[in-house]
Amino acid sequence: MGNQRTNILFIVIGSLAAVLLQVIVAPNIAIRGVVPNCVLVFSVVIAIYNNRTLSCSLGFVLGIVFDLLSSGPIGVMPLVLCVLAYSVSSLNKDMFSGGWVVEVLLLLVASLLGELLYGALLNIVGYDIHFANSLINRILPSAVFDAAFGLVVFPLLNRFSQQQRKEIPTLKGKLR
Amino acid sequence: MALVPKKTKRIPDGAVLVLLCLLSIALMTVWVREGDSGILHDVRAVFGTVMAPFQQVGSLASSPIREVGNYSENAGMNANDIMELKAENEELRASAIRLEEYRQESERLQKLLELKDVYNLEAVGARVIGWSTDSWNRVITINKGSSANLTAGMPVMNANGLIGQTESVSLNSSTVRLITDERSGVAVFLQESRTEGVLTGSYDGLLYLQFIPLDIKVDIGNSIITSGAGGVYPKGIPVGEVVAVELYPNDVYQTIVVKPVTRVANYEEVLVLTGHESEIAPNYNAVPQTGNTGTEDGADGADTDTGAGEDGDTSQSMRLGRYGVLGGRWTAPWEIREPTYFS
Numbered sequence: 001m002g003n004q005r006t007n008i009l010f011i012v013i014g015s016l017a018a019v020l021l022q023v024i025v026a027p028n029i030a031i032r033g034v035v036p037n038c039v040l041v042f043s044v045v046i047a048i049y050n051n052r053t054l055s056c057s058l059g060f061v062l063g064i065v066f067d068l069l070s071s072g073p074i075g076v077m078p079l080v081l082c083v084l085a086y087s088v089s090s091l092n093k094d095m096f097s098g099g100w101v102v103e104v105l106l107l108l109v110a111s112l113l114g115e116l117l118y119g120a121l122l123n124i125v126g127y128d129i130h131f132a133n134s135l136i137n138r139i140l141p142s143a144v145f146d147a148a149f150g151l152v153v154f155p156l157l158n159r160f161s162q163q164q165r166k167e168i169p170t171l172k173g174k175l176r
Numbered sequence: 177m178a179l180v181p182k183k184t185k186r187i188p189d190g191a192v193l194v195l196l197c198l199l200s201i202a203l204m205t206v207w208v209r210e211g212d213s214g215i216l217h218d219v220r221a222v223f224g225t226v227m228a229p230f231q232q233v234g235s236l237a238s239s240p241i242r243e244v245g246n247y248s249e250n251a252g253m254n255a256n257d258i259m260e261l262k263a264e265n266e267e268l269r270a271s272a273i274r275l276e277e278y279r280q281e282s283e284r285l286q287k288l289l290e291l292k293d294v295y296n297l298e299a300v301g302a303r304v305i306g307w308s309t310d311s312w313n314r315v316i317t318i319n320k321g322s323s324a325n326l327t328a329g330m331p332v333m334n335a336n337g338l339i340g341q342t343e344s345v346s347l348n349s350s351t352v353r354l355i356t357d358e359r360s361g362v363a364v365f366l367q368e369s370r371t372e373g374v375l376t377g378s379y380d381g382l383l384y385l386q387f388i389p390l391d392i393k394v395d396i397g398n399s400i401i402t403s404g405a406g407g408v409y410p411k412g413i414p415v416g417e418v419v420a421v422e423l424y425p426n427d428v429y430q431t432i433v434v435k436p437v438t439r440v441a442n443y444e445e446v447l448v449l450t451g452h453e454s455e456i457a458p459n460y461n462a463v464p465q466t467g468n469t470g471t472e473d474g475a476d477g478a479d480t481d482t483g484a485g486e487d488g489d490t491s492q493s494m495r496l497g498r499y500g501v502l503g504g505r506w507t508a509p510w511e512i513r514e515p516t517y518f519s
Contacts, residue, residue, distance in 0.1 A: 027234065069310075128358065137379035
């Protein structure tokens with residue numbers, strides 16, 4: 001019960017921090033217009049160690065906040081983060097026993113898929129998105145930037161991650 | 177009778193996902209359908225007002241970093257660069273003197289032609305307090321909103337030239353979509369040939385000048401200025417200069433790459449043009465031309481008041497006269513091109 005409360009507290013504080021980072025820090029470290037997506041990074045990290053409902057709901061809320069902050073259409077990022085968080089949360093937790101390398105790789109892939117989906121949805125709502133150009137100038141750099149951002153963030157979240165790992169029943173544990 | 181604890185019904189994960197996805201799609205639909213104003217736009221405006229102080233904090237905190245960036249960029253110059261800059265400075269001084277001559281000459285000629293005033297610009301100064309929070313939009317946030325009588329669609333510029341136009345306005349802040357954004361389009365013409373085209377943004381931050389026919393001669397370094405067509409931007413604001421011209425045999429138009437006159441990193445204070453009128457009524461047939469100019473526009477001199485006090489306050493409304501920031505680096509088109517001589 002105590003752990004659950006700590007977990008919720010961490011998620012709330014972490015979400016606020018992610019939003020503030022997105023507003024205050026991210027625009028100022030943008031490289032050639034490519035801005036790291038702190039909200040996406042946080043959603044993926046939370047999805048790694050939490051159940052699907054919680055991850056999906058958090059993704060939705062953070063997505064709405066992200067859309068309100070940006071100047072794009074509202075509703076696109078919630079959809080992206082919902083699907084992304086649900087998918088990441090559905091992965092076998094044993095995958096992450098390998099440590100942060102797997103997590104960062106997962107973040108890279110998740111960011112890539114997330115940006116691709118975001119671009120595709122923008123196209124649907126009427127934006128004129130040139131696929132090849134956006135892939136080279138937006139999607140790939142964003143994914144790399146997010147993964148790099150994740151490298152910085154993961155050590156900060158390490159303590160939390162370790163705590164969560166202990167609570168996840170692994171296959172090894174069951175065999176013993 | 178033993179009490180059996182009630183089992184709480186848990187909503188399946190899949191159902192939550194489907195529900196939230198449907199909600200997201202509903203939001204998107206509402207957003208698309210409500211056009212330029214509606215409940216979601218209002219919510220965003222309120223959210224923008226709430227987040228504006230945080231953006232300002234970010235802007236203030238990052239200004240030393242940007243300064244360091246500028247310093248390191250300048251520190252990287254070698255002796256040759258400095259020599260080149262000095263030479264360029266000399267040329268510019270000479271050019272400024274020559275341009276002043278042309279300005280005075282133009283004033284006299286316009287009085288003769290009894291041309292009406294071309295522009296009547298009013299502007300509000302604002303500070304940039306935030307940059308785009310995502311990679312898909314090239315926008316900036318400024319610290320003036322509806323409380324300063326700003327509305328969506330107003331042109332925004334700085335001392336160098338055009339930046340963009342206001343897109344959404346909240347009480348004390350506004351979002352400005354930059355001309356380098358892929359979705360921006362500006363009606364412009366080539367200053368030298370007076371050929372009209374449309375300047376669009378791109379993913380790489382450069383601008384592309386479209387609809388310039390193959391038979392029009394375009395040189396690298398040619399200036400691009402707003403044409404005033406469409407009525408959004410006033411005529412004569414510098415936008416960029418040509419950096420590359422590509423001609424392909426099967427194309428109808430040239431591919432012209434334009435470098436913007438302003439860099440995003442340099443945006444600190446901007447001017448939002450709250451009012452401008454275009455009252456062009458020249459009698460072209462009455463002007464015997466021997467120069468290379470096409471249309472003739474312009475008017476007499478203008479007083480400049482940037483409105484920014486010594487303490488950096490840019491809040492007061494400014495009247496820019498007919499040409500905007502004269503004395504800064506923005507000059508009216510007639511000041512730059514070759515003068516028209518009368519026989």
